[in-house]
Amino acid sequence: MVPLLDLKRQHQALHAEIEKAALDFLSSGQYVIPSGAHPAVVAFESAAARLLGAGHAIGVANGTDALLLSLRALGVGPGDEVITTPFSFIATAEVVSLVGATPVFADIQPDTFNLAPQAVAAAITPRTRAIIPVHLFGHPAAMGEINALARRHNLPVLEDAAQAWGAAMQMPGDSSNENIAASDSLKHCGALGDMAAFSFFPTKNLGAYGEGGLVTTNNDDLAERVRMLRAHGQRRRYVHDEIGYNSRLHAIQAAILNVKLPHAHAWNEARRRNAARYNALLGDLELVTPVERAGCRHVYHQYTLRLSSERREAVCAALTRAEIGWAIYYPVCLHLQPVYADLNGREGQFPQAERAAREVLSLPIFPELRDDEIESVAAAVRAGFA
Numbered sequence: 001m002v003p004l005l006d007l008k009r010q011h012q013a014l015h016a017e018i019e020k021a022a023l024d025f026l027s028s029g030q031y032v033i034p035s036g037a038h039p040a041v042v043a044f045e046s047a048a049a050r051l052l053g054a055g056h057a058i059g060v061a062n063g064t065d066a067l068l069l070s071l072r073a074l075g076v077g078p079g080d081e082v083i084t085t086p087f088s089f090i091a092t093a094e095v096v097s098l099v100g101a102t103p104v105f106a107d108i109q110p111d112t113f114n115l116a117p118q119a120v121a122a123a124i125t126p127r128t129r130a131i132i133p134v135h136l137f138g139h140p141a142a143m144g145e146i147n148a149l150a151r152r153h154n155l156p157v158l159e160d161a162a163q164a165w166g167a168a169m170q171m172p173g174d175s176s177n178e179n180i181a182a183s184d185s186l187k188h189c190g191a192l193g194d195m196a197a198f199s200f201f202p203t204k205n206l207g208a209y210g211e212g213g214l215v216t217t218n219n220d221d222l223a224e225r226v227r228m229l230r231a232h233g234q235r236r237r238y239v240h241d242e243i244g245y246n247s248r249l250h251a252i253q254a255a256i257l258n259v260k261l262p263h264a265h266a267w268n269e270a271r272r273r274n275a276a277r278y279n280a281l282l283g284d285l286e287l288v289t290p291v292e293r294a295g296c297r298h299v300y301h302q303y304t305l306r307l308s309s310e311r312r313e314a315v316c317a318a319l320t321r322a323e324i325g326w327a328i329y330y331p332v333c334l335h336l337q338p339v340y341a342d343l344n345g346r347e348g349q350f351p352q353a354e355r356a357a358r359e360v361l362s363l364p365i366f367p368e369l370r371d372d373e374i375e376s377v378a379a380a381v382r383a384g385f386a
């Protein structure tokens, strides 16, 4: 039996420090600071900003709110269009609808599952107000091309980095070093666009013990607006400049994240090793193993194979028989979701995204996965080909 994800193993490794941080919080008597600037939150924000190379990091209640508050800070609202991918978790498009704007989808690159820049270019209209690339499964989106396009049209880029803590890439203009081991030359996802949103949902590469999120930006005004919006639109206590939200990062989650943050790089390295092991064990089969483009650091939030839909059914059955966890992220594209019926999305509109929805299969990849478990998973995949 191999679970898709086992969070207990990570907790076991750090339980003494995490339990101490949680108990210290419980006995501190200081649980919520109205502005959101609890010392544990401020400590996490500073460490995260430094690590990501972002000017500001602002803790919020979850990744969905990180996107939502960013769109509000950018001034996106009714009548506006926001271009994003149809192959993502619902939150990416949901926030566009929540601010009263319309999501406009553009097709993906088949190898990375991320927004295709030329499809974004074709989707721009006079109403476009922002672009949201998603670093899906932990692989950086094509930020060089997307930023260049956005600059030509004077549009802000909001990175959905929910699945991409620690992912990085070389940006145009950086020294041309394609050796990803020399990660000093790479820039982190979250510091590539105008704003970025992270999620600390427990299953993420850096996960809290409940909900949590973060907005990053280099722009002082946008940072100030997000700080205000997360605390009911107030700059000064009980003086409210606009309708905001109750969306602070919980201090106990920040205290736990402060313990976990220094380990995130090693966990991502372990995910990368696990991915390399799967690639070696599965490479001869009639399937496509995940791609890491040159100059990119993939952090394998998911290890996602592609295989024909008939083969996928057989492999899923073999995995289930062997009691191995698996998942399909995502079986239904966003343009075909019932909630977006009014956008008149149709089958065949985004062929690459729809094909991905039919062909993807994610395997266990969490950092604490053992080699013998990886071998069992690979053997079960192989059994699906027998």
Ligand SMILES: Cc1ncc(COP(=O)(O)O)c(C=O)c1O
Residues within 6 Å of the ligand: 062, 063, 064, 065, 088, 089, 091, 092, 134, 160, 162, 163, 198, 199, 200, 201, 211, 212, 213
């Ligand atoms: C791509 C993507 N965007 C946004 C979110 C929203 O994050 P949260 O669940 O923290 O609200 C998620 C989380 O599942 C996600 O995977």
